[in-house]
Amino acid sequence: NAGVTQTPKFRVLKTGQSMTLLCAQDMNHEYMYWYRQDPGMGLRLIHYSVGEGTTAKGEVPDGYNVSRLKKQNFLLGLESAAPSQTSVYFCASSDWTGRGGYTFGSGTRLTVV
Amino acid sequence: AQSVTQPDIHITVSEGASLELRCNYSYGATPYLFWYVQSPGQGLQLLLKYFSGDTLVQGIKGFEAEFKRSQSSFNLRKPSVHWSDAAEYFCAVGAVTSGTYKYIFGTGTRLKVLA
Numbered sequence: 001n002a003g004v005t006q007t008p009k010f011r012v013l014k015t016g017q018s019m020t021l022l023c024a025q026d027m028n029h030e031y032m033y034w035y036r037q038d039p040g041m042g043l044r045l046i047h048y049s050v051g052e053g054t055t056a057k058g059e060v061p062d063g064y065n066v067s068r069l070k071k072q073n074f075l076l077g078l079e080s081a082a083p084s085q086t087s088v089y090f091c092a093s094s095d096w097t098g099r100g101g102y103t104f105g106s107g108t109r110l111t112v113v
Numbered sequence: 114a115q116s117v118t119q120p121d122i123h124i125t126v127s128e129g130a131s132l133e134l135r136c137n138y139s140y141g142a143t144p145y146l147f148w149y150v151q152s153p154g155q156g157l158q159l160l161l162k163y164f165s166g167d168t169l170v171q172g173i174k175g176f177e178a179e180f181k182r183s184q185s186s187f188n189l190r191k192p193s194v195h196w197s198d199a200a201e202y203f204c205a206v207g208a209v210t211s212g213t214y215k216y217i218f219g220t221g222t223r224l225k226v227l228a
Binding site for chain 1: 147207
């Protein structure tokens with residue numbers, strides 16, 4: 001019963017480099033989300049998806065892109081990393097009703113130097 | 114616009130003491146309400162949730178929360194805190210915005226437990 005799996009768990013990037021964070025869920029959830037967590041700011045929504053092939057912008061989408069080619073996977077891309085993107089990134093999923101709450105992954109700690 | 118406020122950034126209690134973490138929300142209707150706990154280096158785990166019915170809800174790890182519509186509050190309580198409860202706690206409001214269901218999280222309350 002894996003739930004939501006995020007890879008990698010840690011990554012250090014140089015400014016200007018690109019990378020992709022992978023999120024996979026095995027609960028057949030329709031909705032998937034990417035959040036970033038920074039000290040004192042709680043969780044801020046970057047992008048989300050309400051189903052396979054759909055994506056939408058959240059609160060802080062600039063500098064990030066996403067894709068959801070398969071229902072179980074949600075990818076977060078950084079095309080040209082900046083130090084301001086140093087953060088902990090969390091993926092989450094939920095069913096379409098929202099009543100069950102989110103299931104979160106364990107996070108990816110990204111440092112951009 | 115919807116918002117969630119957790120007025121206490123840090124709270125320190127002694128082991129065995131009671132605990133109350135505050136959460137206030139702003140939303141035009143009754144939202145879905147949640148409390149999550151985050152241990153260091155971990156993701157968030159759902160403690161409990163409310164969307165209708167009995168306003169006092171029970172969760173895991175001995176936690177409970179009470180929805181008070183008149184105060185727009187959903188405070189988390191525990192009668193006797195254990196050292197393992199030291200963590201960060203997040204209140205969240207779920208609501209439909211622009212036709213899509215989304216959550217808004219508070220900024221969190223970090224709990225320290227003294228032995």
